[in-house]
Amino acid sequence: MTKNAPTIMWFRDDLRLADNPALSDAAATGPVICLYVHDPAFPSGGAERWWLHGALAALDQDLQARGGRLCIMAGPTQPCVLWLAQQVGAGAVVWNRRYGGPARQVDADIKTALRTMGLQARSHPGNMLHEPWQVRTRQGTSFRVYTPWWRAVQAMGPPPPPVPVPATLAFAPIAPHIAERLETPAGLDLLPARPDWAQGLRETWQPGERAAHERLDHFLSERLAGYARLRDLPGQPATSGLSPHLRFGHVSPRQIWHAVMARGAPDADGTCFLGEVGWRDFAHATLFDCPDMATRSLRPEYDAMPWRTDPVGLRAWQQGRTGYPIVDAGMRELWHTGWMHNRVRMIVASFLTKHLLLDWRAGERWFADTLVDADAASNAFNWQWVAGCGLDAAPYFRIFNPVLQGEKFDPAGDYVRRWVPEIAHLDGKTIHAPWKMATGAPRGYPPCIVDLAGGRARALDAWKNAVKA
Structure with a gap:
């Protein structure tokens, strides 16, 4: 390693300058090159991609304000990291750790390859x-x-x-032949084209x-x-x-x-x-x-669950057209903002897995595509918790009644009124069960796709039999 060889700071899920242990390490050893690799082997949902575009642009702007830049590369991670390290004559590559199985394997392989090349590879706790x-x-x-x-x-x-932004942050120059291989956030094609469904995300969030x-x-x-x-x-x-x-x-x-x-x-x-x-x-x-948490039940005894196949019901749930106002409000909030209130996440997840008896993995995948906070750990963990097959989970017989949940946690109907305009004129006494009105549910609002009592009984039978099996 030559004197004053640059250190590559490899950003991942830590797009910040303050309290970034790996960045502090890099800054203390000499000139820094900041890298982000967009790897197609790690697919992300549409809402996440929208956020990532803004996050990379914000980080690049913060680095430029300090005289540097964010080097963005697209492609398989290991070849990108090793190529850049060779081209700039790096002495080390540093990063903050990730905890999912595939990500950890990539990190371990890169650490081995770098050390084989005679370079240092250091990881830090930062997340x-x-x-x-x-x-x-x-x-x-x-x-x-x-x-x-x-x-x-x-x-x-x-x-x-937490540690502050490094007081001294010197950046290594980027040669023209390297700059030619770099991408911009726009070049990653992260934003929706047509239709542009991200207006609500832009109204709600500012990444960075x-x-x-x-x-x-x-x-x-x-x-x-x-x-x-x-x-x-x-x-x-x-x-x-x-x-x-x-x-x-x-x-x-x-x-x-x-x-x-x-x-x-x-x-x-x-x-x-x-x-x-x-x-x-x-x-x-x-x-x-449990690195396979998104695909396998944390409690194996529930692998025998007889999940239903109901594409029509799944689509109605995704679109917020189940006929149950608190469920529909949550799913519409999700589509518009890329986010959903935590209490409502539990309600809509219970409705899918219990009343509709649809596999929690279908819900996890929909959330992964539509949530701006689609964290690989929290998303799967919380879906399993509600479904009853996760660690410390709600018991399988805990089935949230969406009408009672709405009446308890949205008593005046303000939340439903905001997201379900078809019934916004109803008062707090009727808004959570509009079908009980003498005239029936208002025109334009969908009928209930499942009977709550019947769906609950079906779920209890299925879960009891799965436990016995």
Whole structure:
């Protein structure tokens, strides 16, 4: 390795400059080259691609403001990383760790190849409060229940404090023949063409590190008070909206943790909010131990579930035309904004897997395509939790009644009224069950696609038989 050889900072799900351990490592060793590889072997959903376009553009802008740039390459990851390392005479490649099985294998293969070339390869913890292998039971095994896992995390003390943007960040020059191979965010073809379905996403979100911290600051100052009481009410602006920023690494869990702690000892609201951050980490820790979580039940006894095939019902659910207002409101919010309130996510997932008896994997795939925060760990983990086949899952006999859920968590109907305009004129007493009106459901609103009592009975029979099998 030659003196002052550049270090390649390989960005992935950590598109930020502050509290980026790998970037701090790179900056401390000499000139830096910042790289992002868009690999077709890791497909992403449409909403994720829309966000990634803005995220890469924002990161590139932040780097340009400091005299650098983001080198974007498209293609298989290993050839791209090794080619760039050879062309620039790099001394090292550094990155922050990922926890899914395929991603870990790619990282391991690249680390081996780099070291074979005589280059250094260093990985860092940058996307969780604590690494998955650091939180273990007394027997050294992984936790399968969230509460004792979270208790163990809290017993470990606070996570390391976040580090600032490197004070000295020097960039290595990019030769013309290298620049010719680089892409721009626009060149990756991430945005929808025709039809342009992303208008609602543009109205709702601003990708990037700066926007993430503005959202965090606003949440802490304006919404944290009352969070524990209001977070389950989709008609109230009570949640943080940080999930897509966490997904793309514009803000780190450590930054969030310490920002809450900087306000003093957390009260019930702060404790509740940090517990949600912990739930995300629990999902990632589970993905580390169960890399096939998106395709196989975490509780194998439920692999025998007799899931139905119903493309018409699945499509009605996807389009928000089930005839059940709280379900339809959630699915329409998802399509318009790329996001859905957490309470409503549970309701729509229960409706699909219990009342329609459709495979949770169909729902997971739809969310993966339409959510801007389609985190590989959280998405599959939460779908399995609702379906009843995941770790620490809701029991199979817990079936959310969408009418009762709507009446309880959207009592005035504000949330439904916003997303289901066909019934916006109804009052809070009728809006969650419009078919009970003397005149029936308003014209233009679809009839119910399943009888709740019949769907519930069918689900209970199926789940009981699967357990027996």
